[in-house]
Structure formats: C-alpha cells, structure tokens
Amino acid sequence: xxxxSILLSSPPADAxxxxxxxxxxxxxxxxxxxxxxxxxxxxxxxxGVYEEQFDEFAEGVAGIPKLLESxxxxxxxxxxxxxxxxxxxx
Numbered sequence: 772x773x774x775x776s777i778l779l780s781s782p783p784a785d786a787x788x789x790x791x792x793x794x795x796x797x798x799x800x801x802x803x804x805x806x807x808x809x810x811x812x813x814x815x816x817x818x819g820v821y822e823e824q825f826d827e828f829a830e831g832v833a834g835i836p837k838l839l840e841s842x843x844x845x846x847x848x849x850x851x852x853x854x855x856x857x858x859x860x861x
Contacts, residue, residue, distance in 0.1 A: 798806075
C-alpha cells in the first residue's frame with residue numbers, strides 16, 4: 772500500500788507496445804485480476820455513497836408519518852382531488 776493506492780503487482784518488464792499491423796497480445800490473467808479488483812472496489816465505494824445519501828434522506832422524511840398522524844384533516848380542495856363526488860367550483 773502506498774498512500775491512497777493499493778499496489779497489487781507491477782507491470783511486466785517485457786511489456787512492449789504492438790507496432791502498426793501487429794495484433795496486440797490478449798491481456799494477462801494478472802491484469803484481468805487487477806481490473807476485476809479495481810472495478811469491485813469502485814462499485815463498493817459507489818454503493819457506500821448511495822447508502823449514506825439514502826440514510827440522510829430517510830432521516831429527513833422520518834417525521835412525516837407522525838406529522839400526518841397529528842393532523843385530523845389535511846387542507847384540500849375538492850377540485851384538486853381526482854374522482855371527487857363533491858360539486859366543483861369553477
């Protein structure tokens with residue numbers, strides 16, 4: 772581990788870039804393992820951020836059911852309610 776980076780392995784010393792017209796070699800198993808680990812870490816981090824945002828949201832709306840329970844009748848107009856049987860005032 773180096774600072775904020777996790778070093779799993781170093782790149783191979785004989786890694787040459789393909790020249791024009793040459794087909795690149797398929798990625799090594801080591802490279803694919805590092806890529807999979809990196810993608811997994813990114814997803815776990817993103818999930819952690821989403822969980823924190825959801826917790827903040829849930830805390831913000833947690834009092835709404837008690838507030839609605841304490842009010843006997845919510846202010847509303849009959850014309851704003853779909854399917855209202857009361858006469859509509861226009």
